[in-house]
Amino acid sequence: EDKVVQSPLSLVVHEGDTVTLNCSYEVTNFRSLLWYKQEKKAPTFLFMLTSSGIEKKSGRLSSILDKKELFSILNITATQTGDSAIYLCAVSTDSWGKFQFGAGTQVVVTP
Amino acid sequence: NAGVTQTPKFQVLKTGQSMTLQCAQDMNHNSMYWYRQDPGMGLRLIYYSASEGTTDKGEVPNGYNVSRLNKREFSLRLESAAPSQTSVYFCASSPDKNYGYTFGSGTRLTVV
Numbered sequence: 001e002d003k004v005v006q007s008p009l010s011l012v013v014h015e016g017d018t019v020t021l022n023c024s025y026e027v028t029n030f031r032s033l034l035w036y037k038q039e040k041k042a043p044t045f046l047f048m049l050t051s052s053g054i055e056k057k058s059g060r061l062s063s064i065l066d067k068k069e070l071f072s073i074l075n076i077t078a079t080q081t082g083d084s085a086i087y088l089c090a091v092s093t094d095s096w097g098k099f100q101f102g103a104g105t106q107v108v109v110t111p
Numbered sequence: 112n113a114g115v116t117q118t119p120k121f122q123v124l125k126t127g128q129s130m131t132l133q134c135a136q137d138m139n140h141n142s143m144y145w146y147r148q149d150p151g152m153g154l155r156l157i158y159y160s161a162s163e164g165t166t167d168k169g170e171v172p173n174g175y176n177v178s179r180l181n182k183r184e185f186s187l188r189l190e191s192a193a194p195s196q197t198s199v200y201f202c203a204s205s206p207d208k209n210y211g212y213t214f215g216s217g218t219r220l221t222v223v
Contacts, residue, residue: 004153034211042115042201042214043154088153090211098144098169099212101153 006102023089024071031092117215134202143185
């Protein structure tokens with residue numbers, strides 16, 4: 001059975017701290033890994049990763065994939081209160097675009 | 112604004128009632144999906160439609176049916192609602208298998 005596990009489940013940090021979120025997976029046919037940010041409503045797309053070792057960056061957020069060790073990390077540097085959200089990891093395992101989601105990591109950034 | 116539109120945003124049903132959740136996208140995407148989100152369990156796929164005219168079961172299809180009415184619209188029907196179907200439902204679409212999803216804003220459904 002395909003499995004996507006995120007850790008930690010939740011964390012609280014102070015503004016300015018750096019956060020590292022983990023996503024590990026066990027799937028039969030890996031195709032891609034995506035990160036989403038979910039605030040009050042719908043998840044919004046952050047990154048898609050398909051190749052090992054290539055870092056994707058967007059402002060203070062970055063992500064990298066390790067296909068040998070079967071995990072990805074999402075880093076947020078110089079955190080701001082607006083980074084407070086649930087961060088979701090999803091892995092695609094078939095040709096139809098279906099994704100298996102992890103349970104998410106709740107990040108709370110305090111002023 | 113382009114995107115995925117879901118209706119209604121909120122709904123309360125009594126056990127045994129039926130209802131249809133509507134979803135429409137105006138991005139000309141081929142694939143559409145219905146997910147439910149429950150605390151601590153992430154998003155779980157209910158049904159998906161890889162292209163117009165096709166639908167298939169996801170991880171948790173029991174108690175649901177879907178219709179891909181045309182390329183734009185993908186509806187989810189609960190024939191006889193149960194309290195276990197209390198959840199937040201998200202519709203999503205993507206242009207093809209190589210892209211991530213665009214999500215709708217969700218429907219919060221409570222079955223009492």
